[in-house]
Amino acid sequence: MKHAPPLAETIRQGIDQITHRAFREHLRFVKTSGLTMPQFNILMQLHYQHECGVSEISARMDITNAAASQLVEKLVQAGLLERTEDPHDRRVKQLRLSDNGKQLVEAAIAARHQWMDELIASLQPNERETVAQAMHILVSHLPPIADSR
């Protein structure tokens, strides 16, 4: 019998497979939502950030302000985003998820959790314990911040 693969290789393969699975599921959901990826990304950003201006979106997505403005416009038209004037600085527009927008994002998160929960449910209690421990370790070691900007 050959020797087992080194731990690092096992971890790499695990991350590869899990992310691959997660990505495919996410793509499928976005497709059924009728939105494009960039549009959807804006919604997700606003879910985590709750409120921001157009410039913050263009900065995070690495596109021009003009591009971000156009994307936002479509989402406003679609009734997924609310765009109001910032009273403190009337140049900036405050962007926020509308109720419909929130609903869509929550559905996306639920879909993302579905296959995870099935996976988790298939584990033995002691396995679940090990996996949770590992995730805690990984997350705590992940990125100091790594914003690349």
Added chain:
Amino acid sequence: MKHAPPLAETIRQGIDQITHRAFREHLRFVKTSGLTMPQFNILMQLHYQHECGVSEISARMDITNAAASQLVEKLVQAGLLERTEDPHDRRVKQLRLSDNGKQLVEAAIAARHQWMDELIASLQPNERETVAQAMHILVSHLPPIADSR
């Protein structure tokens, strides 16, 4: 002190964060490669499958044959794909990565492994053991096949 989050929640958050990180890294690489996502996906598919026809690509990507043919054409023009006639069935074209194509895909995989390896290197030996164990558990429970077709 409040109670700790349930294991399932810890696992979900771990998977979320890891996939998010992986996705961002991958996007960055694809961008620098000068290719678009659909083009890159074809290369990745041919990396894992080594050889296939145009129809298989359109089926897997859920686009028409016409669209797949056009994408393939661009990759052939770019020198990343080889397209030859299948002698067994002269309707189908055998698609295969060229040497340049292979090189690009390998660079992508190397880039994907880079941050993982940094992460792995930051772990204590016993942590690494736990994480590897967890990954093994997860992968073995992942998807029977789940090809959705």
Added chain:
DNA sequence: GCATATATTTAAGCACACTTAATAAAAAAG
């Protein structure tokens, strides 16, 4: 106050992925 910088929008135009419809060639079915 006046010049400059910042935040956003609009217009014009390009590249890309995608679609449908039409074409061609080979394989499979009858």
Added chain:
DNA sequence: CTTTTTTATTAAGTGTGCTTAAATATATGC
């Protein structure tokens, strides 16, 4: 052998995201 199906391509047209350039409005620096 004729008809039908499969595989791939081409042509024409649509929608999207993106860019640059120009316009507008507000805030900031001196």
